[in-house]
Amino acid sequence: QKEVEQNSGPLSVPEGAIASLNCTYSDRGSQSFFWYRQYSGKSPELIMSIYSNGDKEDGRFTAQLNKASQYVSLLIRDSQPSDSATYLCAVNTAGNQFYFGTGTSLTVIP
């Protein structure tokens, strides 16, 4: 079992819709969780961090964490074509190791 798993997609949503990206992790003791966005040909950039159960909102982005179910999600409201990218979920495990999922490719259709 991989440490972090994501659906590779591709995920397509129409402009203005909500895009929902999901991630599961295996280490129950994991403490911190991150979402990165990577545009084609660019390096990943951090867009959200979440450490506690529940929701964390930042503009159009909402990260959701459920430690009991060991999943993290990212919601993008009012999706824009500029949101088209690959989204990487990352987890810092109890052993302070950093693991990435393989990424979900998102396309927002104008």
Place this chain on the structure above:
Amino acid sequence: GAVVSQHPSRVICKSGTSVKIECRSLDFQATTMFWYRQFPKQSLMLMATSNEGSKATYEQGVEKDKFLINHASLTLSTLTVTSAHPEDSSFYICSARDPRRNSPLHFGNGTRLTVT
């Protein structure tokens, strides 16, 4: 602003030559840095973990004699691609982590290497 600086952003070299890529942490001291390689439309692949003052740890299948890593200070790691071949052409990305617990990984802007 950027917390990890990577240079050069783009390099073209001839087969058989060596290329050095630098990765610097700007706002913190990084005892550990990571080097990734990414081919078009593929996932990030961790190549090696660079440890300040000690030998790097290479992932399975990565040739340590070909990809030389030096982490001589707490803010600088270098990756040298030796005797480059066209199949080494790729996007190389470094990352570093603020040692404070629960901090995220910060990425450099990447180096596009083309070997002719």
